[in-house]
Amino acid sequence: MSKVTDEVRGHSFDGIEEYDNPLPRWWLGIFFVTIVFAIAYVPYAHLMEGNSLQDEWAQDMEAAKALAAKQRIDWNNEELKTYCTSGDTWKAGAASNYTTKCVACHRADGGGGVGPAFTDDSFLHGGTYKDIAETITVGVPAKGMIAWKAQLKKEEIQDLTCLVVSLRGQKTTTPAKAPQGTRVDADGNPLK
Ligand code: HEC
Structure with missing residues (x-):
């Protein structure tokens, strides 16, 4: 069945x-x-x-x-300082990277725009060689600056650090953006 x-x-x-x-x-x-x-x-x-x-x-x-x-990248302040101040091998590489990657926000003369000016003594993220290298390396993504280690080699960031430091105190063609952050010297000591 x-x-x-x-x-x-x-x-x-x-x-x-x-x-x-x-x-x-x-x-x-x-x-x-x-x-x-x-x-x-x-x-x-x-x-x-x-x-x-x-x-x-x-x-x-x-x-x-x-x-x-x-x-x-573990930046060493003394090493950077020695590298930047003992010669100008950083100049050519830094200039071309600065022109293509940084000018849009920091201006050709470092007077700032979207990003802070580099020509004054004030820094949001520290003003020593190491601080500046570190800021470029990891960026400030929340504020619109990417972590440049994704696009630049360590040597290139090192060269750019020298350039940013060298802009301190430089005259700008048109008035620079108002200082932002804390006033410090290149060793990180507070300025009044
Ligand atoms: C899209 C715009 C943009 C570009 C492109 C850019 N930045 Fe920035 N950058 C900023 C902004 C915005 C800040 C401020 C962040 C904050 O407010 O904390 C900044 C901050 C910085 C600082 C720290 C300044 C301080 O006061 O502590 C350094 C150094 C710096 N940038 C270097 C560079 C370099 C070098 C390049 C090119 C490789 C670059 N930036 C490209 C927008 C930019």
Whole structure:
């Protein structure tokens, strides 16, 4: 006798009724396979060497930290100062990068615009060689200046630092933007 199919079970939920048919074999097959897989996988992932989600997360975090440490540039104030003041090898490279990448916001003569002027003694993010290199490196993304380490090599940022420092005290062709920040000398000491 063939099995009766498509027989309504006789109950109704909000007008929805159901047949009393067996589940298709292929569906049951997949279902049992997932059960067998889970029984094998759970001890593997949690008790043996398999990676749990927590392990993967921890590994990813480690990798991200290592990458961040690799991309970090540790600026040294004395080294920068020596480099900038002992010659002018920085001039050519700095000038071309400054013209293409910085002029739009800081003006060709450093008088400022969207960004602060470099010709006064006031700085928002510190006025030492190291501070300036650091600001150029990581940028001030919230205020519209990108982290230039994404586009410039360490040597290029170093050259630009020399140029920015050299603009301090320079005369501008038209009046510079009003000073912003704290007045400091090139060693970071407060000026009155
Ligand atoms: C899209 C506009 C923009 C460009 C392009 C830009 N800057 Fe800036 N920059 C700013 C703004 C805005 C600030 C001020 C951030 C703040 O208010 O904290 C700033 C701040 C700075 C400071 C810190 C000044 C201080 O007072 O502490 C330095 C140094 C600097 N920029 C250098 C550069 C250099 C070098 C370049 C080119 C490689 C450059 N900027 C390109 C917008 C720009």
